[in-house]
Amino acid sequence: MKPLIIANWKSHNNLDQSLAWIEKVGPEIEKYPVDLVVCPSFLAIVSLKNQISSKNFKIFLGAQDVSAFAEGAYTGGVGAQLLAGLAKFCIVGHSERKRYFRETAQDIAGKLDQLLTVGITPILCLSSSEELDEYLAASGEIIEKADKIIFVAEPAEAISAGATFKPYDPDAAASLISKIEARIGKNVTSLYGGSVYAANIAQFLSLRQIDGVLVGQSSVEPDNFLKLLNALHRS
Numbered sequence: 001m002k003p004l005i006i007a008n009w010k011s012h013n014n015l016d017q018s019l020a021w022i023e024k025v026g027p028e029i030e031k032y033p034v035d036l037v038v039c040p041s042f043l044a045i046v047s048l049k050n051q052i053s054s055k056n057f058k059i060f061l062g063a064q065d066v067s068a069f070a071e072g073a074y075t076g077g078v079g080a081q082l083l084a085g086l087a088k089f090c091i092v093g094h095s096e097r098k099r100y101f102r103e104t105a106q107d108i109a110g111k112l113d114q115l116l117t118v119g120i121t122p123i124l125c126l127s128s129s130e131e132l133d134e135y136l137a138a139s140g141e142i143i144e145k146a147d148k149i150i151f152v153a154e155p156a157e158a159i160s161a162g163a164t165f166k167p168y169d170p171d172a173a174a175s176l177i178s179k180i181e182a183r184i185g186k187n188v189t190s191l192y193g194g195s196v197y198a199a200n201i202a203q204f205l206s207l208r209q210i211d212g213v214l215v216g217q218s219s220v221e222p223d224n225f226l227k228l229l230n231a232l233h234r235s
């Protein structure tokens with residue numbers, strides 16, 4: 001299986017920057033043995049979808065968030081049914097959503113449920129195996145539908161604060177994944193996220209437990225992102 005790279009742009013890249021990013025990385029991506037999911041802001045998803053399909057680029061789109069509610073009177077909510085057909089993936093439970101937007105285990109369970117209902121693959125971020133226990137208590141679907149979910153081991157302390165990387169030990173990342181899989185009861189698609197950059201990506205991906213990486217800061221600028229892919233290529 002090719003490693004899966006999730007580019008999480010967070011609140012970076014306006015529409016013009018997003019289109020320019022895809023224009024730059026799109027023609028290059030075929031050269032690399034990876035599957036790429038780009039998660040832009042909601043505002044760019046429709047335009048990027050059109051750009052990617054008209055140019056036939058090998059890039060999938062993901063959202064960074066989704067409403068925990070179905071279709072209805074939920075002002076400002078972007079429900080899974082609105083994303084269906086535009087994004088194939090969606091990040092859920094990121095520690096920044098919990099920290100800055102006060103998301104709870106109930107919210108996260110609701111979001112997972114909405115995504116699974118419309119067939120969008122949730123990318124579930126977990127900062128610890130204890131956090132998974134909280135989500136398991138809130139949602140029976142995680143175990144039942146584990147094959148339809150991508151799990152990301154993301155220790156909150158490893159996530160870069162802007163330009164400052166906080167490199168995490170790859171073996172500790174692999175052991176967090178093993179703990180998560182032990183709780184789920186089987187091997188699932190498991191990624192690592194937190195301060196992945198050109199100097200350490202190959203180390204993470206060389207470990208048997210790690211099927212891919214979720215990249216924040218190093219994915220925002222297309223040139224940095226291509227450096228990251230090149231580092232992989234050379235290893």
Ligand code: PGA
Nearest residue numbers: 159160194195215216217
């Ligand atoms: P980072 O972010 O690569 O900037 O540390 C990772 C993440 O979004 O979890």
